[in-house]
Amino acid sequence: MNSLFCCPVCGEALAADKQEYCCANGHRFDRAAKGYVNLLPANRKHSAEPGDDPESLRARRAFLQTGHYRPLADALCTAAGQYCGAAPAALDCCCGEGYYTRLLAQTLWEQKPGARLAAFDISRQGVKMACSRSDPTEYAVASVFHIPAAAERFDLAVLCFAPFCGSELARVLKPGGVLLGVIPGARHLFAMKNVLYREPYENDEQGFDCGAFTLHDTVRIRDRIRLSQPELANLFRMTPYFCRCEEDAKQRLLALPELDTEIDFVIRVLRKN
Secondary structure, X not given: OEEEEEOOOOOOEEEEOOOEEEEOOOOEEEEOOOOOEEOOOHHHOOOOOOOOOHXXXXXXXXXXXXXXXXXXXXXXXXXXXXXXXXXXXEEEEOOOOOHHHHHHHHHHHXXXXXXXXXXXXXXXXXXXXXXXXXXXXXXXXXXOOEOOOOOOOEEEEEEEOOOOOHHHHHHHEEEEEEEEEEEEOOOOOHHHHHHHOOOOOOOOOOOOOOOOEEEEEEEEXXXXXXXXXXXXXXXXXXXXXXXXXXXXXXXHHHOOOEEEEEEEEEEEEEEEO
């Protein structure tokens, strides 16, 4: 099978079988027992285990399984189906533990016969949680700043709450290809921030500033959710506030029996020029 990924060493196409990925120049990459491949060269890791830690990933999986963020997932899948043509090649960038990837895959395979999907994350633990041998999605450990894919390989790319590298995303998308970029809206989790900070601030909705793309549409998803303490703890653990807040602020939040808060998401639909 020809992979949607390419060799991270020389850029040549990769052929994949059950045991390994290899290119015409003889570079070989073993498939892990769960089916993913590590395409992150050691000189681009910058730490022993880059990306989200296992505790954060487990908290994310537990929280997302409650369905509180399902309105975002549904809107993202609707947009993917709308902006993909027949038999698209799609890429989920920074897929984490795979919640959105699985729903995206289901949508594409149901609506777009012949669709193919690849997903990657810099966190090996995240990719390990996301994939399985029975899943036809291709999973890899890789960086969004050095995507192991050929130029103009994909019709669609998805980027949820992750660093934006416009030059790389533009490189791997075909002309006219679409990027679905998800950022938190201005009022996202404002009630949580009101507990954590003396002067809570609204999120900056600016993002995805790159001359290679034109803004085609903006989709906003707003709702309110009521969180039990276990749900609140898991949500907090997966946010950047967990690492930024003082200990006393953490304790104030985690002492609450429940929390009612806004959720506010923005999907930018960007088309490659």
